[in-house]
Amino acid sequence: MTAIRYPNGKKYVPAASANASKQPTMQNSYSNRGMTLEEDLNETNAYYLEQNIAVIHKKPTPVQIVQVDYPKRSAAVIKEAYFKQPSTTDYNGVYRGKYIDFEAKETKSRTSFPLQNFHDHQLVHMRKVAKQGGISFVIIRFSLTEEVYYLPAERLFEFWDRMENGGRKSITKAEIEESAFSVPLGLYPCLHYLSIVDKLYFAEDET
16 A cells, blocks of 8 residues: 655545544534535535536645556556645635635634744745735634634735744734634535635625
8 A cells, every 4th residue: 555644754644534433414504514624625616616606626735756666567556655845825726717826724723823834935925826916815714613714815924924023923813803704604615715705806796
């Protein structure tokens, strides 16, 4: 069996295997579903695609192959590989003719969101997207309280620059509540983040 590891050497366990013991049931509420933010976003994006609302996908994580066996001349078997550090953000696509590009992050903290969850190259990428007129943002989930927020990239830049200038290394919960937008939670879709994009970028089109 192929061994795939993260850059820190930790073995990668597929989400399906990790949650194999869980038996989710359909409920009429979003809470207590045991889903990760990535799973929720993937379900949401699949709904958007099926309903012809938007085309947004998770970017594949680059993999560095370090060991390959050749049992047959015409076949190769990857025996060991490592996930490389992604160079951009998690998701991108097109919605209503606009380029969408965003990052998704979770935290177990109740009071703040650590900026160390981001990397310099991700901020550089998001600034370039914003400069070109693309729609860039961050989806932040407070996993203990099941709260999900849409933070515009422009506000993230302000918090990041504050840290770079010697300020605090996190965004307080109060700052997120003031600067971000609560993402509606439901079933279809489970995280309707494009409703916020509509309000911020297409409000005039609706009138």
